[in-house]
Amino acid sequence: xxxxxxxxxxxxxxxxxxxxxxxxxxxxxxxxxxxxxxxxxxxxxxxxxxxxxxxxxxxxxxxxxxxxxxxxxxxxxxxxxxxxxxxxxxxxxxxxxxxxxxxxxxxxxxxxxxxxxxxxxxxxxxxxxxxxxxxxxxxxxxxxxxxxxxxxxxxxxxxxxxxxxxxxxxxxxxxxxxxxxxxxxxxxxxxxxxxxxxxxxxxxxxxxxxxxxxxxxxxxxxxxxxxxxxxxxxxxxxxxxxxxxxxxxxxxxxxxxxxxx
Amino acid sequence: xxxxxxxxxxxxxxxxxxxxxxxxxxxxxxxxxxxxxxxxxxxxxxxxxxxxxxxxxxxxxxxxxxxxxxxxxxxxxxxxxxxxxxxxxxxxxxxxxxxxxxxxxxxxxxxxxxxxxxxxxxxxxxxxxxxxxxxxxxxxxxxxxxxxxxxxxxxxxxxxxxxxxxxxxxxxxxxxxxxxxxxxxxxxxxxxxxxxxxxxxxxxxxxxxxxxxxxxxxxxxxxxxxxxxxxxxxxxxxxxxxxxxxxxxxxxxxxxxxxxx
Numbered sequence: 001x002x003x004x005x006x007x008x009x010x011x012x013x014x015x016x017x018x019x020x021x022x023x024x025x026x027x028x029x030x031x032x033x034x035x036x037x038x039x040x041x042x043x044x045x046x047x048x049x050x051x052x053x054x055x056x057x058x059x060x061x062x063x064x065x066x067x068x069x070x071x072x073x074x075x076x077x078x079x080x081x082x083x084x085x086x087x088x089x090x091x092x093x094x095x096x097x098x099x100x101x102x103x104x105x106x107x108x109x110x111x112x113x114x115x116x117x118x119x120x121x122x123x124x125x126x127x128x129x130x131x132x133x134x135x136x137x138x139x140x141x142x143x144x145x146x147x148x149x150x151x152x153x154x155x156x157x158x159x160x161x162x163x164x165x166x167x168x169x170x171x172x173x174x175x176x177x178x179x180x181x182x183x184x185x186x187x188x189x190x191x192x193x194x195x196x197x198x199x200x201x202x203x204x205x206x207x208x209x210x211x212x213x214x215x216x217x218x219x220x221x222x223x224x225x226x227x228x229x230x231x232x233x234x235x236x237x238x239x240x241x242x243x244x245x246x247x248x249x250x251x252x253x254x255x256x257x258x259x260x261x
Numbered sequence: 262x263x264x265x266x267x268x269x270x271x272x273x274x275x276x277x278x279x280x281x282x283x284x285x286x287x288x289x290x291x292x293x294x295x296x297x298x299x300x301x302x303x304x305x306x307x308x309x310x311x312x313x314x315x316x317x318x319x320x321x322x323x324x325x326x327x328x329x330x331x332x333x334x335x336x337x338x339x340x341x342x343x344x345x346x347x348x349x350x351x352x353x354x355x356x357x358x359x360x361x362x363x364x365x366x367x368x369x370x371x372x373x374x375x376x377x378x379x380x381x382x383x384x385x386x387x388x389x390x391x392x393x394x395x396x397x398x399x400x401x402x403x404x405x406x407x408x409x410x411x412x413x414x415x416x417x418x419x420x421x422x423x424x425x426x427x428x429x430x431x432x433x434x435x436x437x438x439x440x441x442x443x444x445x446x447x448x449x450x451x452x453x454x455x456x457x458x459x460x461x462x463x464x465x466x467x468x469x470x471x472x473x474x475x476x477x478x479x480x481x482x483x484x485x486x487x488x489x490x491x492x493x494x495x496x497x498x499x500x501x502x503x504x505x506x507x508x509x510x511x512x513x514x515x516x517x518x519x520x521x522x
Contacts, residue, residue: 044305047312051320052333059312064414072313072411150333153325182443 045153146198306414317488407459
């Protein structure tokens with residue numbers, strides 16, 4: 001699979017079970033999305049959680065109960081088959097991973113597609129700002145912070161952040177570029193002070209991999225979509241389906257259009 | 262009442278029944294909001310309508326069922342008393358206007374505060390861009406367009422726009438300034454071509470007043486919060502409470518912070 005395939009072609013290949021790996025680098029011009037599927041009885045409260053915490057949980061599209069096609073962001077797609085790897089959760093505990101969730105999806109389920117930092121990583125790289133996790137072929141470093149999100153109904157979570165070390169003289173460029181993508185976590189929430197977020201050791205992320213921080217670089221922290229996963233699990237819903245980390249839903253929305261809304 | 266009073270003081274005066282007029286020009290540094298109150302059974306679908314149509318319906322805050330205090334945007338305020346004039350609707354028809362809706366508010370009701378163009382009008386004026394409706398002491402001109410909003414459940418509406426005539430050499434400045442306020446309708450949706458929106462006669466707005474368009478000026482169209490009112494009425498809910506046009510809820514949120522989110 002190459003970066004030149006269309007999102008539609010890639011999704012079709014995923015739906016046929018021919019790609020079950022992470023989606024990093026696939027169709028890099030297009031926005032990828034976090035996926036959360038919940039029963040309608042949680043839909044208002046979870047949507048409200050996302051609205052109240054739009055930096056970690058920027059809403060790309062919400063499908064009404066039972067709807068499987070994201071008409072706005074990926075016409076013709078199917079949220080039950082087009083993610084390479086799903087996770088199925090019961091009462092907040094991981095039950096299984098699956099490449100197709102058609103069997104667990106019912107007419108009451110509401111699907112949420114939330115923006116992802118892949119969108120701004122492409123833009124950073126394109127503007128000469130190095131992205132260490134890409135350079136080192138690692139998953140981005142993620143940390144649970146001491147900041148609480150605004151809760152909504154049964155949904156609450158600490159803010160989770162990603163960290164990317166940025167050369168000192170490129171920090172403002174990184175801030176300005178990512179600020180454009182409010183539907184992909186937007187501007188950093190903190191620059192240079194892990195302790196202010198309650199992060200004790202950058203080498204020990206809570207999720208993902210540690211990356212090298214070089215002399216002359218500043219750790220920069222962005223809100224992270226994993227926040228939404230923690231919020232979902234906090235509510236312990238009977239059933240919840242998400243993408244597996246890094247195995248995102250690929251939309252037809254050009255990253256650059258997200259910067260122009 | 263002067264422009265120097267704090268939002269809190271103005272709200273208190275309104276709650277005491279001492280101000281029942283439109284709120285234009287009050288506490289001009291602070292964001293004012295459209296108010297929509299609906300029963301919880303409509304809450305997910307209406308919130309989804311707002312998310313899907315964020316230009317006409319930018320969400321400032323949503324209160325959970327029965328909650329009357331906007332903790333995020335106006336701590337200490339009460340949505341039942343702090344708007345100068347309310348409208349009470351039954352099954353989509355206007356039943357009464359009131360200065361206090363404590364008697365109709367119950368524990369199932371969800372309140373939505375949506376951004377308002379007063380926010381960017383202050384910024385336009387401050388940057389030397391004339392705002393004709395303010396100059397002429399009129400209500401802004403509003404038009405129902407030929408564009409349909411994305412519907413959600415029982416909520417649907419045509420896009421309603423406001424029009425402000427802008428001197429040709431200031432149009433780009435007006436676009437750039439208003440683009441900063443995505444929570445107050447953001448960038449214009451159309452510049453210079455009323456016909457493209459299905460508007461036949463600028464002198465006959467569907468709501469508000471006509472204003473003078475001078476030689477050398479371009480009509481510029483922004484999404485309008487009245488869209489949300491039409492959407493609410495389309496669903497014909499048993500009960501709905503809104504602000505009366507121009508009689509907004511005044512928040513503690515500085516306009517400029519909305520430009521920095």
